[in-house]
Amino acid sequence: MATEELKASVITEIETRRHQLSELSLKIHANPELGFQEFKAAGWLTEYLEESGFSVERGICELPTAFRAAYGRGKPAIALLAEYDALPEVGHACGHNLIATSAVGAGVAAKLAIDTFGGSILILGTPAEELYGGKAIMAERGAFDNIDMAMMVHPGVNNFVTTQALACQALDVEFFGKEAHAAAQPEAGINALEAMLQSFAAINSLRQHTKDTARIHGIITDGGKAANVIPAHSAGNFIVRAAEDSYLDELKEKVINCFIGAATASGARLEYRWGEARYAVMLNNLSLARLFRSNLQSLGRKVRLSDTGRNFGSTDMGNVSQLVPSIHPFVAIAPVKVLAHSPQFAQAAASADGTEGLLDAAKAMAMTVVDLLAQPETATRVTEEFRRAR
Numbered sequence: 399m400a401t402e403e404l405k406a407s408v409i410t411e412i413e414t415r416r417h418q419l420s421e422l423s424l425k426i427h428a429n430p431e432l433g434f435q436e437f438k439a440a441g442w443l444t445e446y447l448e449e450s451g452f453s454v455e456r457g458i459c460e461l462p463t464a465f466r467a468a469y470g471r472g473k474p475a476i477a478l479l480a481e482y483d484a485l486p487e488v489g490h491a492c493g494h495n496l497i498a499t500s501a502v503g504a505g506v507a508a509k510l511a512i513d514t515f516g517g518s519i520l521i522l523g524t525p526a527e528e529l530y531g532g533k534a535i536m537a538e539r540g541a542f543d544n545i546d547m548a549m550m551v552h553p554g555v556n557n558f559v560t561t562q563a564l565a566c567q568a569l570d571v572e573f574f575g576k577e578a579h580a581a582a583q584p585e586a587g588i589n590a591l592e593a594m595l596q597s598f599a600a601i602n603s604l605r606q607h608t609k610d611t612a613r614i615h616g617i618i619t620d621g622g623k624a625a626n627v628i629p630a631h632s633a634g635n636f637i638v639r640a641a642e643d644s645y646l647d648e649l650k651e652k653v654i655n656c657f658i659g660a661a662t663a664s665g666a667r668l669e670y671r672w673g674e675a676r677y678a679v680m681l682n683n684l685s686l687a688r689l690f691r692s693n694l695q696s697l698g699r700k701v702r703l704s705d706t707g708r709n710f711g712s713t714d715m716g717n718v719s720q721l722v723p724s725i726h727p728f729v730a731i732a733p734v735k736v737l738a739h740s741p742q743f744a745q746a747a748a749s750a751d752g753t754e755g756l757l758d759a760a761k762a763m764a765m766t767v768v769d770l771l772a773q774p775e776t777a778t779r780v781t782e783e784f785r786r787a788r
């Protein structure tokens with residue numbers, strides 16, 4: 399079958415499943431689950447994949463809500479990544495229900511290409527993107543070892559195919575001081591809250607001398623118990639981000655020095671712990687991004703190569719992109735003024751535009767699989783670009 403004919407068939411296949419896919423997406427949306435607790439979502443997705451002819455392994459990488467669904471055998475092995483975790487309070491305000499369902503829709507349609515050309519398609523269920531960097535853990539545990547390329551599509555407010563994602567790591571900090579009556583004997587106390595406030599001031603000074611794209615932000619989670627008791631304990635959570643992995647290392651040291659300085663000045667004892675998962679910088683595979691872009695454009699969307707805004711987040715897809723050629727494009731489901739992680743974005747993720755975004759994302763990914771399998775030279779281009787970039 400010619401490439402164009404096969405692309406038309408995968409589009410028809412996804413259209414045939416329009417209602418099933420949209421129902422699956424809405425069901426996940428209506429039952430938001432936090433990272434590593436996505437049992438319902440993982441259950442529904444794997445059930446659908448099994449019914450559609452995939453062989454499913456649940457709980458891979460010792461993560462109960464991760465999964466791997468495979469169809470076909472041998473090379474190339476193309477992975478489509480499904481995220482399905484929600485956020486506290488605002489539910490599916492990042493639209494991961496659409497990410498999951500578009501990967502599933504694309505995978506089921508891509509079976510047609512596998513039946514024609516061989517190779518294999520894998521849907522990888524990657525939990526806890528928001529809070530714990532599930533893909534970073536899965537990458538360390540070998541989930542991407544035999545994979546040749548990886549794709550996922552994130553909902554957003556613009557259509558574009560390359561993502562600028564910063565490297566980042568979370569940090570927990572505690573100061574331990576000494577209680578005393580704040581009026582009667584202030585000289586006898588050691589103020590752990592003041593140590594935390596001085597740390598914020600030092601970080602704010604540091605900010606003047608960091609690179610433009612660096613980000614340091616934090617909150618105080620314990621600032622004392624009563625105004626008339628000198629706080630003996632304070633605690634905070636921080637995130638440090640940078641556009642290069644090496645600069646993140648440099649910045650992490652400078653940030654810790656801010657806390658050490660405050661500990662010395664206040665006399666409070668410092669304890670800190672870096673988060674387990676470190677999100678890597680996103681390495682966009684342009685050859686793969688261009689293939690995806692022309693497929694998404696053929697569906698009637700205007701698609702930019704990159705975002706025009708200064709839209710810097712971080713994603714654990716960065717860690718995948720360091721191991722295999724990857725893309726993490728965005729498909730518009732809401733007007734530009736709608737902010738990610740807002741209640742308005744959560745509404746969009748369950749709207750008619752949300753469903754159209756999921757279907758277009760699924761179609762464009764399945765069509766890209768057709769390109770990669772029907773014209774092996776395109777797959778070679780993707781792989782060679784990755785080798786040069788590493």
Ligand SMILES: [Zn+2]
Nearest residue numbers: 491492528739
């Ligand atoms: Zn998010």
Ligand SMILES: [Zn+2]
Nearest residue numbers: 492494527552
């Ligand atoms: Zn997200």
